[in-house]
Amino acid sequence: MTSTNFEFKLIASDGKARRGAITMPRGTIRTPAFMPVGTGGTVKAMYMDQVRELGADIILGNTYHLMLRPTAERVARLGGLHEFARWPGPILTDSGGFQVMSLAQLRKLTENGVTFRSHIDGSAHEMSPERSIEIQGLLDSDIQMQLDECVALPSTPKDIERAMELSLRWAERCKTAFGNQPGKAMFGIVQGGDVADLRVRSAQALKAMDLKGYAVGGLAVGEPQEVMLDMLDITCPELPAEKPRYLMGVGTPDDILKSVARGIDMFDCVMPTRAGRHGLAFTRRGKVNLRNARHADDPRPLDEESSCPAARDYSRAYLHHLVKSGEALGGMLLTWNNLAYYQQLMQGIRGAIETGTYVPFCEETQAEWAKGDLPAYP
Amino acid sequence: MTSTNFEFKLIASDGKARRGAITMPRGTIRTPAFMPVGTGGTVKAMYMDQVRELGADIILGNTYHLMLRPTAERVARLGGLHEFARWPGPILTDSGGFQVMSLAQLRKLTENGVTFRSHIDGSAHEMSPERSIEIQGLLDSDIQMQLDECVALPSTPKDIERAMELSLRWAERCKTAFGNQPGKAMFGIVQGGDVADLRVRSAQALKAMDLKGYAVGGLAVGEPQEVMLDMLDITCPELPAEKPRYLMGVGTPDDILKSVARGIDMFDCVMPTRAGRHGLAFTRRGKVNLRNARHADDPRPLDEESSCPAARDYSRAYLHHLVKSGEALGGMLLTWNNLAYYQQLMQGIRGAIETGTYVPFCEETQAEWAKGDLPAYP
Ligand SMILES: [Zn+2]
Ligand SMILES: [Zn+2]
Numbered sequence: 001m002t003s004t005n006f007e008f009k010l011i012a013s014d015g016k017a018r019r020g021a022i023t024m025p026r027g028t029i030r031t032p033a034f035m036p037v038g039t040g041g042t043v044k045a046m047y048m049d050q051v052r053e054l055g056a057d058i059i060l061g062n063t064y065h066l067m068l069r070p071t072a073e074r075v076a077r078l079g080g081l082h083e084f085a086r087w088p089g090p091i092l093t094d095s096g097g098f099q100v101m102s103l104a105q106l107r108k109l110t111e112n113g114v115t116f117r118s119h120i121d122g123s124a125h126e127m128s129p130e131r132s133i134e135i136q137g138l139l140d141s142d143i144q145m146q147l148d149e150c151v152a153l154p155s156t157p158k159d160i161e162r163a164m165e166l167s168l169r170w171a172e173r174c175k176t177a178f179g180n181q182p183g184k185a186m187f188g189i190v191q192g193g194d195v196a197d198l199r200v201r202s203a204q205a206l207k208a209m210d211l212k213g214y215a216v217g218g219l220a221v222g223e224p225q226e227v228m229l230d231m232l233d234i235t236c237p238e239l240p241a242e243k244p245r246y247l248m249g250v251g252t253p254d255d256i257l258k259s260v261a262r263g264i265d266m267f268d269c270v271m272p273t274r275a276g277r278h279g280l281a282f283t284r285r286g287k288v289n290l291r292n293a294r295h296a297d298d299p300r301p302l303d304e305e306s307s308c309p310a311a312r313d314y315s316r317a318y319l320h321h322l323v324k325s326g327e328a329l330g331g332m333l334l335t336w337n338n339l340a341y342y343q344q345l346m347q348g349i350r351g352a353i354e355t356g357t358y359v360p361f362c363e364e365t366q367a368e369w370a371k372g373d374l375p376a377y378p
Numbered sequence: 379m380t381s382t383n384f385e386f387k388l389i390a391s392d393g394k395a396r397r398g399a400i401t402m403p404r405g406t407i408r409t410p411a412f413m414p415v416g417t418g419g420t421v422k423a424m425y426m427d428q429v430r431e432l433g434a435d436i437i438l439g440n441t442y443h444l445m446l447r448p449t450a451e452r453v454a455r456l457g458g459l460h461e462f463a464r465w466p467g468p469i470l471t472d473s474g475g476f477q478v479m480s481l482a483q484l485r486k487l488t489e490n491g492v493t494f495r496s497h498i499d500g501s502a503h504e505m506s507p508e509r510s511i512e513i514q515g516l517l518d519s520d521i522q523m524q525l526d527e528c529v530a531l532p533s534t535p536k537d538i539e540r541a542m543e544l545s546l547r548w549a550e551r552c553k554t555a556f557g558n559q560p561g562k563a564m565f566g567i568v569q570g571g572d573v574a575d576l577r578v579r580s581a582q583a584l585k586a587m588d589l590k591g592y593a594v595g596g597l598a599v600g601e602p603q604e605v606m607l608d609m610l611d612i613t614c615p616e617l618p619a620e621k622p623r624y625l626m627g628v629g630t631p632d633d634i635l636k637s638v639a640r641g642i643d644m645f646d647c648v649m650p651t652r653a654g655r656h657g658l659a660f661t662r663r664g665k666v667n668l669r670n671a672r673h674a675d676d677p678r679p680l681d682e683e684s685s686c687p688a689a690r691d692y693s694r695a696y697l698h699h700l701v702k703s704g705e706a707l708g709g710m711l712l713t714w715n716n717l718a719y720y721q722q723l724m725q726g727i728r729g730a731i732e733t734g735t736y737v738p739f740c741e742e743t744q745a746e747w748a749k750g751d752l753p754a755y756p
Pocket of ligand 1: 220249268271
């Protein structure tokens with residue numbers, strides 16, 4: 001189902017947890033949604049067909065990586081990111097700001113934007129709110145993010161406030177630069193670190209701008225999970241109910257369960273893909289480290305009940321062998337398993353909200369994680 | 379089609395080129411055949427299902443790698459290499475001797491065998507003809523190779539002769555160790571370097587042992603292609619027509635065309651897989667280096683007429699980007715493309731022999747390679 005306009009509709013709710021759908025020209029995003037991260041135009045070690053078949057409705061692209069290589073202008077000449085990366089569905093791009101601050105060299109931040117040098121070849125670049133939106137437009141991104149400044153935690157309240165205020169001014173500029181594009185959306189980003197008042201002020205100011213969606217940024221940047229959840233408790237009620245809410249860069253399966261319970265609709269995280277390349281599997285029995293010698297002689301699969309071939313058809317002994325040997329197939333299979341687990345979790349979440357069973361769903365899911373992995377073989 | 383016995387039958391011939399079939403309990407191998415190399419129980423960066431779908435009837439496993447990790451005993455406990463690596467079809471294993479001599483440390487060769495230390499962890503190991511066959515049996519390999527000594531070229535005739543004679547004595551010991559296994563085969567290996575007389579003596583002595591198949595070893599080890607082809611011209615007529623002939627570790631598409639013309643039935647080589655991981659694509663227009671900047675803006679696929687999605691559906695610009703960025707998907711797609719090209723070549727070869735058009739087939743194939751890649755875009 002597609003729509004010529006970007007539209008969000010709430011289908012069901014259970015407590016503060018929301019079941020919804022974003023419809024737009026390139027497809028429908030069932031929410032709560034997890035967006036696999038396709039940093040440089042590829043979800044690492046996956047074919048796009050696999051990503052699609054797992055049930056992902058949307059993927060994320062990183063503006064910083066793509067602007068440096070292959071460059072936004074080149075992607076545009078090649079027909080846009082969907083055509084380039086062979087992902088026909090919706091794509092969300094970040095603004096590039098977060099990675100500029102974490103990866104680039106010789107960064108200099110002013111009211112106008114950031115200047116920096118590429119971590120790949122040292123070349124000089126400029127990123128302003130307008131340039132970020134221009135790049136995201138060249139990529140033909142369906143959901144674009146405002147440029148913001150995200151401070152690491154802990155930071156002083158003064159620094160957090162300054163960055164939050166700057167982010168609000170940049171939100172206005174991004175809104176203007178984005179203009180009127182009915183089939184696409186530009187989301188604002190709530191900042192304010194771990195300071196409740198600042199979060200409220202940021203959310204209210206963004207709400208007044210009447211954007212098509214709202215992200216919560218600057219969380220999962222070093223603070224305890226409890227602080228993150230407190231900030232969601234404070235922020236979500238300030239955001240309009242009829243707009244989608246996206247918690248950036250989060251998180252573990254448990255983070256997702258608890259954030260959905262607080263009214264979050266969208267997530268992205270490198271965790272399932274990155275962990276997969278490092279020998280870690282997410283399963284309904286919790287996290288399993290395939291590097292561990294206990295798996296070396298174990299003929300059992302990661303999860304015999306999974307519908308994902310990577311989880312169901314390959315022995316732990318084989319996965320252990322691949323991981324220990326540094327074989328590409330190890331990362332391919334574990335990434336596949338992990339993205340499958342995340343998408344199955346989201347499907348479970350959506351079903352539970354629809355049937356008004358979200359609380360018991362979370363309790364059962366968490367209880368299974370807590371029971372832990374299978375006993376050692378044999 | 380399977381058979382309870384290992385059987386080779388000639389279906390057609392065209393000059394010295396042979397079209398045949400090996401039937402055995404795990405399946406039929408259409409010859410001439412190219413065996414993708416699955417060194418450590420995985421054809422690097424490929425799912426086994428893909429390898430199968432490309433038309434490979436058999437894959438190769440490396441005894442040296444598998445005996446060190448995960449060990450042959452462990453593979454046996456886990457049900458054998460077919461079950462472990464999820465490849466139900468026939469598997470050929472080498473003897474381990476070649477990799478011991480090229481990869482292992484502190485090698486010491488005696489009449490009895492080789493002692494060496496693992497390149498992975500320095501552990502001490504022994505490899506005798508009997509132990510090589512024992513390991514290949516533990517792996518449950520369908521076609522096992524005798525332990526031999528392979529000298530690099532150039533070497534002195536005296537060294538070549540000594541290694542050839544030792545290899546003959548080891549062939550006898552391997553034959554005895556292998557015993558009577560109707561559904562499997564143990565192949566002898568013709569040695570003799572670039573010395574015609576030694577090749578003939580080796581082939582005749584092995585023929586007298588009445589083995590189920592014969593390999594030609596010690597070629598493609600540094601000598602010009604012409605020397606290799608001369609040795610095939612001399613060796614193949616000495617081998618019994620009713621047994622399959624396997625040219626070990628060869629080679630380029632051109633090596634394969636010319637070796638089939640001299641009566642070779644089976645090949646293996648790391649070239650398509652290794653080249654794929656290094657940004658090189660084999661195509662009907664010859665070798666294409668995706669690292670080259672000429673591809674950066676090229677929306678055309680590697681080969682729009684290929685039936686392989688990697689060749690047909692992805693732009694050169696995207697492949698270039700993946701390779702330059704070191705993305706896993708680059709190696710996955712180019713390995714897929716390359717193995718597809720090799721299997722398509724073998725299919726073409728088999729068809730041409732059947733229809734008595736092998737010479738024009740080779741001429742046309744070589745002419746297309748010579749024309750080279752597409753002109754630069756646009
Ligand atoms: Zn994250
Ligand atoms: Zn080779």
